[in-house]
Amino acid sequence: MIKSFKTKALKVWWEGTQEEPPKDKDMKLPPKAAKKLKAILKSLNMVRSFGELKDTFSANSYKFQKYKERGDDWWEIRVSGNYRLLFRFDAATADVTGIEYTDKTH
Numbered sequence: 545m546i547k548s549f550k551t552k553a554l555k556v557w558w559e560g561t562q563e564e565p566p567k568d569k570d571m572k573l574p575p576k577a578a579k580k581l582k583a584i585l586k587s588l589n590m591v592r593s594f595g596e597l598k599d600t601f602s603a604n605s606y607k608f609q610k611y612k613e614r615g616d617d618w619w620e621i622r623v624s625g626n627y628r629l630l631f632r633f634d635a636a637t638a639d640v641t642g643i644e645y646t647d648k649t650h
Contacts, residue, residue, distance in 0.1 A: 550643060614630070627646070
């Protein structure tokens with residue numbers, strides 16, 4: 545279940561206080577990526593175990609993998625091109641925290 549976001553504009557969008565995808569200058573969310581990003585967030589919110597997380601996002605289009613720069617419990621999912629959704633997954637509680645939308649080239 546989603547517990548926290550690092551990217552504030554993404555949090556506002558997810559919580560439903562903003563209908564349109566974020567236009568935050570730092571987020572640079574391409575319109576066609578918004579639909580995929582929303583689907584990823586919905587799935588992250590429903591995951592109840594690491595096995596379920598892995599099964600949900602192991603399709604090649606997501607390029608689900610460890611985000612090694614931050615430690616063992618951090619993961620990344622490709623949204624589009626260089627853009628990734630980074631997050632921490634606590635296997636004991638199934639909590640998803642620190643969600644961040646980022647350009648992997650920076």
